[in-house]
Amino acid sequence: MFAMAAFVTTGFAQKKLVLYFSETNTTKAVAEELQKQLGADIESIEAVKPYSGNFQETMQRAQSDKEPEIKPLKADLKAYDVIYLGYPIWGGTYAAPVVTLVKKYDFAGKTIVPFCTFGSGGLESSSADLVKALPKAKVQPGYGVRQARVKSAAKELDRFLKENGYKKGSVKPLPAYSAQQPVTDAEKAIFDAACSSYQFPLGTPQTFGKRTTDDSIDYEFKVKSRGFGGGGEQTSTIYVTMGKEAGAKPEFTRVVR
Secondary structure (H helix, E strand, C coil): CCCCHHHHHHCCCCCEEEEECCCCCHHHHHHHHHHHHHCCEEEECCECCCCCCCHHHHHHHHHHCCCCCECCCCCCHHHCCEEEEEEEEECCEECHHHHHHHHHCCCCCCEEEEEEEECCCCHHHHHHHHHHHCCCCEECCCEEEEHHHHHHHHHHHHHHHHHCCCCCCCCCCCCCCCCCEECCHHHHHHHHHHHCCCCCCCCEEEEEEEEECCCEEEEEEEEEEEEHHHEEEEEEEEEEEEECCCCCCCEEEEEEC
16 A cells, blocks of 8 residues: 655655644644654645544544634744655544635645644544545555553654654664464453553454464464444454553553444
């Protein structure tokens, strides 16, 4: 789906812009960390009519106002080679002001690196939507983080940027997950500890894969659940991580549907 990130390995002199929309300052925090690590320029996307920050009100407005008016950008996009485009996930894809942005501005020939914040997931689906919306741009692998885990963004971004050649340096490759095997009571307890506090039911884990890194033990659960709105049964992948430090608790990191 995505072009490879080899473009950056040929040099780091390309001009970069971190361009983001943030309703509650969560995506802003990730954008500012990204800007700091890259030394890039940064600008926020602003809706002419600001959003309230209330989840239900925002979702209702997004249903009726799918292309809200946004303020003109100060940055001249023609001056940039690489644009790191950030947004919260709304309804499984990028937030409505970004819908307006990608229709209003010319991204032809630009390299786009998505980054997003979400309640459960949405990096994969929103990136796929960007590929469709920006056929003349090069949409690269992106980064996503749950709003509940933004504290982990700095370390994760460092790995992400180096792994993909967006930033100088190298990191030790992460091991692959083991083959899937049936969930036992022990893994079910880990899944429940990580996911039970989430506001919506995530389903029942059926099988899991596992890997051990220098810092954590990670789980890849295959989960059966009901579709949104009472739809048919579906299978999703839910990732959980648990640090090795004393007292560490399992954390739900993302869902891929």
